[in-house]
Amino acid sequence: MKIAILSGKGGTGKTTLSVNLFSFLKKATLIDTDVEEPNSHLFLKGYDLLEEGVYKKHPVVDDEACDYCGACGNFCNFNAIIPAKKKVLVFQDLCHDCGGCKLVCESGAISYKDKEVGKLYHSTIAKNKKFIYGNLNVGEVSGVRIIESLKEISKNEEILLIDSPPGTSCSTVAAIEGVDYCIICAEPTPFGLSDMRMVVELLRAQKQNFGVVVNKSNLGNDDIYQYLDEENIELLEKIKFDREFASILAEGKILINHSEYFRNKMKNIVKKVMGDNCDQ
Amino acid sequence: MKIAISATEQNENSRVSDRFARAEYFIIYDHDSLTFKSIENPAKKEGSGAGGKAVKVLGDLGVDIVLVPELGPKALDALNAFEIKSYQYPREKTVREVIYMYFEKKLPELLVSTSKGRH
Ligand code: SF4
Ligand code: SF4
Numbered sequence: 105m106k107i108a109i110l111s112g113k114g115g116t117g118k119t120t121l122s123v124n125l126f127s128f129l130k131k132a133t134l135i136d137t138d139v140e141e142p143n144s145h146l147f148l149k150g151y152d153l154l155e156e157g158v159y160k161k162h163p164v165v166d167d168e169a170c171d172y173c174g175a176c177g178n179f180c181n182f183n184a185i186i187p188a189k190k191k192v193l194v195f196q197d198l199c200h201d202c203g204g205c206k207l208v209c210e211s212g213a214i215s216y217k218d219k220e221v222g223k224l225y226h227s228t229i230a231k232n233k234k235f236i237y238g239n240l241n242v243g244e245v246s247g248v249r250i251i252e253s254l255k256e257i258s259k260n261e262e263i264l265l266i267d268s269p270p271g272t273s274c275s276t277v278a279a280i281e282g283v284d285y286c287i288i289c290a291e292p293t294p295f296g297l298s299d300m301r302m303v304v305e306l307l308r309a310q311k312q313n314f315g316v317v318v319n320k321s322n323l324g325n326d327d328i329y330q331y332l333d334e335e336n337i338e339l340l341e342k343i344k345f346d347r348e349f350a351s352i353l354a355e356g357k358i359l360i361n362h363s364e365y366f367r368n369k370m371k372n373i374v375k376k377v378m379g380d381n382c383d384q
Numbered sequence: 385m386k387i388a389i390s391a392t393e394q395n396e397n398s399r400v401s402d403r404f405a406r407a408e409y410f411i412i413y414d415h416d417s418l419t420f421k422s423i424e425n426p427a428k429k430e431g432s433g434a435g436g437k438a439v440k441v442l443g444d445l446g447v448d449i450v451l452v453p454e455l456g457p458k459a460l461d462a463l464n465a466f467e468i469k470s471y472q473y474p475r476e477k478t479v480r481e482v483i484y485m486y487f488e489k490k491l492p493e494l495l496v497s498t499s500k501g502r503h
Contacts, residue, residue, distance in 0.1 A: 177440065183433025186440050188465030195458055198433045 108280040110268040111289040112299025117319040118289040122267035123147045128370040133261040136237035137279040139247035150227030161216040162199045165192040169213035176205035222250040251278040286314035292324030320345040385415040388447045394422040404452040405434035435459030457497040470494040
C-alpha cells in the first residue's frame with residue numbers, strides 16, 4: 105500500500121506525521137519527496153548511507169553545424185529550444201528531455217548533455233525499514249525529476265510512505281501519482297482551512313482517496329470540522345498541541361518513543377488507513 | 385523599423401497590457417510604411433516558456449523594438465538572441481501614447497529582467 109502525506113502549506117506537522125507513522129510501522133519504506141526542503145532526515149538516523157546523483161538531459165546545439173532551419177523550435181512543445189538569428193537558445197529548465205529536437209534536426213547539430221539536478225540519499229533505519237530522500241541542487245527550479253526517481257526506485261515496496269511537497273504544484277502531483285491513499289495534514293485556522301481546500305480540490309480532481317489529520321486540534325476554531333463534515337471527508341485523527349512535543353521535536357527525536365499519547369494517535373491512523381493490511 | 389507593443393485590444397488606441405508574454409495582442413507599428421497591424425499573441429496560453437515563444441513570434445515578424453511593461457529572464461535572453469531592443473512603458477497608457485513616448489525618448493531601455501518567469 106502506498107500512502108502520501110501532504111499539506112496545503114509547510115509547517116503543519118507533515119514531516120512529524122510522516123516520520124512517526126514510519127517509525128510506528130514494523131516494515132515500511134519512507135521517501136521524502138519534499139526535495140526543495142527535505143527535513144525528514146533530521147529525525148531519522150540510519151546506516152549504510154548511499155548517495156547518488158539524479159541527472160537530466162538537455163540539448164546542446166553546435167552553432168557551426170546548425171543552419172537555423174527552425175525545425176527544433178517548431179517541434180518542441182515546451183518552448184525549451186528557440187532558434188534565433190545567430191544562435192539557438194536552450195532553456196534547460198523547460199526541457200522535458202523528450203529527445204524530439206535531435207530527431208527532427210537534419211543537420212545533426214543537436215546532441216544531449218547530462219546535468220545533475222539533485223541527489224538521492226538512501227539509508228537503512230532498521231531491519232525492513234528503508235528511508236530515501238531527495239535534495240534539489242541549488243539553482244535548479246524543478247524537483248519533478250528527482251521525485252520521479254524516488255518513486256521509480258520505491259515502486260515495488262509493499263508499504264510505502266511518501267512525505268510530499270506542500271501545496272498543489274507539479275511536484276505535489278508527481279509525488280502522489282499512483283498512491284492508494286492520501287493523508288492531509290491541516291491546522292484549525294482560517295488560513296489552514298483555505299490551504300487545505302486547495303489540496304482537497306487537487307485530490308478530488310485526481311480521484312484519490314484521502315482523509316485528514318488535524319494538528320494543534322486544541323487551538324484555533326471549529327470551521328475545519330464543519331467543513332470536513334459538510335464535504336463528507338474522513339477525519340482520521342485530531343492531535344493536540346503540547347509544549348513538550350515541541351521540545352522533543354526540537355531535539356530531533358521521534359515522538360512516539362517519548363509520548364504514549366502520540367503513539368496511540370499513530371496507531372489509530374494506521375488502523376483507519378491500512379485496516380487489516382498492517383500487522384502491528 | 386518595426387515596433388511591437390503588448391496590448392489588451394486590437395488597435396492602436398487600446399490600453400497597453402500589464403504583461404508581456406501573456407498579453408492578449410501585439411500591435412506592430414511599421415515606421416517605414418506608418419501602418420499598424422495587430423496579431424493575437426499565440427504564446428498567451430502556453431503552460432511554460434511563454435516568454436521565449438512570444439519573442440520568437442515577434443522575431444520571425446522582423447520586429448526590431450518591443451515596448452513592454454516587464455520582462456522575465458527568458459524573454460530577455462530571447463530578445464537578445466533575436467537582437468531586439470526593449471523599452472519599458474508605464475501602466476494605463478494607450479498604445480499610441482507609448483509609441484510617442486518612445487520617440488520622445490521617455491521610455492527607459494530594459495537591460496535586466498524585471499519579473500520572475502513562470503515555470
Ligand atoms: S533543427 Fe537543427 S539545424 Fe534546425 S535550427 Fe534546430 S539545431 Fe539548427
Ligand atoms: S528534448 Fe524535447 S523538450 Fe527538450 S528541447 Fe528538445 S524537443 Fe524540447
